[in-house]
Amino acid sequence: MNFTYEELKKSSLAVVRDAIRAGQYQSNTAGLGRGYLQANLAIMPAENALDFMRYCQRNPKPCPLTGVSDTGNRMMFTMGRDIDIRTDVPAYNIFRDGRLDRSVTDIKDIWRDDLVVFALGCSFTFENALQSAGVAVWHIDNNTTVPMFQSNIDTVPSGPFSGKMVVSMRAIPEERLDEVIAISRRFPLAHGAPVYWGDPNGIGITDISSPDWGDAAPVEKGQVPVFWACGVTPQVAIANAKLPICITHKPGQMLITDVAEDAENPVLTFDRS
Amino acid sequence: MNFTYEELKKSSLAVVRDAIRAGQYQSNTAGLGRGYLQANLAIMPAENALDFMRYCQRNPKPCPLTGVSDTGNRMMFTMGRDIDIRTDVPAYNIFRDGRLDRSVTDIKDIWRDDLVVFALGCSFTFENALQSAGVAVWHIDNNTTVPMFQSNIDTVPSGPFSGKMVVSMRAIPEERLDEVIAISRRFPLAHGAPVYWGDPNGIGITDISSPDWGDAAPVEKGQVPVFWACGVTPQVAIANAKLPICITHKPGQMLITDVAEDAENPVLTFDRS
Numbered sequence: 179m180n181f182t183y184e185e186l187k188k189s190s191l192a193v194v195r196d197a198i199r200a201g202q203y204q205s206n207t208a209g210l211g212r213g214y215l216q217a218n219l220a221i222m223p224a225e226n227a228l229d230f231m232r233y234c235q236r237n238p239k240p241c242p243l244t245g246v247s248d249t250g251n252r253m254m255f256t257m258g259r260d261i262d263i264r265t266d267v268p269a270y271n272i273f274r275d276g277r278l279d280r281s282v283t284d285i286k287d288i289w290r291d292d293l294v295v296f297a298l299g300c301s302f303t304f305e306n307a308l309q310s311a312g313v314a315v316w317h318i319d320n321n322t323t324v325p326m327f328q329s330n331i332d333t334v335p336s337g338p339f340s341g342k343m344v345v346s347m348r349a350i351p352e353e354r355l356d357e358v359i360a361i362s363r364r365f366p367l368a369h370g371a372p373v374y375w376g377d378p379n380g381i382g383i384t385d386i387s388s389p390d391w392g393d394a395a396p397v398e399k400g401q402v403p404v405f406w407a408c409g410v411t412p413q414v415a416i417a418n419a420k421l422p423i424c425i426t427h428k429p430g431q432m433l434i435t436d437v438a439e440d441a442e443n444p445v446l447t448f449d450r451s
Numbered sequence: 452m453n454f455t456y457e458e459l460k461k462s463s464l465a466v467v468r469d470a471i472r473a474g475q476y477q478s479n480t481a482g483l484g485r486g487y488l489q490a491n492l493a494i495m496p497a498e499n500a501l502d503f504m505r506y507c508q509r510n511p512k513p514c515p516l517t518g519v520s521d522t523g524n525r526m527m528f529t530m531g532r533d534i535d536i537r538t539d540v541p542a543y544n545i546f547r548d549g550r551l552d553r554s555v556t557d558i559k560d561i562w563r564d565d566l567v568v569f570a571l572g573c574s575f576t577f578e579n580a581l582q583s584a585g586v587a588v589w590h591i592d593n594n595t596t597v598p599m600f601q602s603n604i605d606t607v608p609s610g611p612f613s614g615k616m617v618v619s620m621r622a623i624p625e626e627r628l629d630e631v632i633a634i635s636r637r638f639p640l641a642h643g644a645p646v647y648w649g650d651p652n653g654i655g656i657t658d659i660s661s662p663d664w665g666d667a668a669p670v671e672k673g674q675v676p677v678f679w680a681c682g683v684t685p686q687v688a689i690a691n692a693k694l695p696i697c698i699t700h701k702p703g704q705m706l707i708t709d710v711a712e713d714a715e716n717p718v719l720t721f722d723r724s
Binding site: 248363 | 501510
């Protein structure tokens with residue numbers, strides 16, 4: 179039995195996770211398990227883990243770290259009571275030497291005792307907050323993928339990890355720019371405040387109608403193109419590092435955690451207040 | 452020539468750093484280099500660094516990570532244009548097997564190529580913000596050390612690092628409690644919102660007049676004792692881990708960085724906005 183998106187959209191987080199674990203759902207997770215933090219994944223050998231964790235610390239806007247597993251521990255215990263990282267994501271991409279090898283629906287057969295799992299925050303959280311404040315988000319309203327561009331902004335390197343920052347663009351009415359900056363700044367684990375706004379040439383983007391990833395989106399008269407750091411940045415850095423093996427989620431098919439979307443910290447057992 | 456606290460309090464950050472680097476100042480840094488982020492230090496061998504970094508990620512309130520050096524690199528380049536970690540702190544404590552061995556004013560002779568430097572945020576930032584909002588901070592006004600207690604709150608362990616959370620107490624007028632929580636929540640790199648307030652027994656503190664570290668401070672009628680996660684927590688976890696060698700700042704004598712106290716992120720080369 180397989181579940182449709184519409185069925186799971188009405189279901190509890192437990193039902194959604196069971197369906198994904200059982201291999202009965204392989205599609206986008208946006209809008210599923212509403213209210214809970216979703217995360218990008220990067221899984222790599224322990225020998226690269228300290229350098230990658232430093233890369234995330236140095237580039238907190240594109241790489242907001244929300245969880246790191248113990249080496250070889252498949253249970254992501256800081257972000258869920260029962261998250262088995264080998265099965266609880268709809269689909270995974272396996273990269274070898276920096277190139278996509280294949281996509282799979284679980285990684286039980288390739289899990290190793292030297293792997294470390296990194297979970298990184300995504301833009302869903304601040305997009306929900308923008309919508310709640312009555313700011314339209316064009317790519318969501320039009321069911322397309324947010325336009326993403328390689329900028330000329332250097333990330334701060336760490337070991338083999340380096341590269342330009344990838345940014346996502348949302349067109350914002352001029353008169354709401356300050357408000358949008360303030361809202362997104364409240365969510366440091368969802369890329370935080372934008373890194374740039376205004377003339378795209380200022381960060382090396384020559385054609386706003388031709389994104390490097392995702393779909394084009396219009397910038398209407400009276401709107402400002404606003405650019406946020408994007409979670410594709412660490413994927414580019416990982417590709418640049420040419421790791422022998424690295425496993426990520428398949429884009430759009432994220433890990434849904436037990437952490438509340440608006441938690442002060444993404445660690446389950448932490449807050450008593 | 453040695454500098455007094457009063458002389459350096461009126462001096463620029465450059466003068467303060469030069470004095471510390473030259474070994475001409477060994478005392479508290481609170482109030483020096485105003486406007487710039489100060490940090491706690493923990494320096495340890497690379498073989499323990501991934502576990503410690505995970506400990507910080509899992510316990511962001513007591514261990515707000517603001518910077519991590521490259522292995523063996525004595526320049527703390529993400530937090531300053533010219534910070535040599537071997538000399539730019541007034542005094543250091545050297546721990547061996549979890550016990551204090553000695554205090555020194557530089558670590559040039561014991562620096563090693565396998566060391567990693569961790570910088571952690573401290574409470575100065577939110578205390579400044581409370582004072583700016585007109586909330587009195589008793590231990591500052593009375594020139595004592597904030598009272599600190601071992602609580603019964605477990606931290607989330609990582610490798611050899613574990614232990615109870617140490618908390619610091621500030622007495623806050625009942626009617627300003629919500630405001631104080633909101634203000635400090637704005638500073639996740641300075642321990643964030645309090646972890647607890649009210650009856651100290653609720654977190655295992657039996658005698659509020661007898662702190663485990665620091666000086667006692669009164670809780671007057673109409674005030675609530677408010678407890679924040681404290682930077683002594685990682686020091687306890689490090690002692691529990693009994694590392695062969697670990698170097699910290701001497702309490703109160705911190706690293707003064709080039710990062711603005713109110714920066715969105717503690718990484719120098721990051722923000723273009």
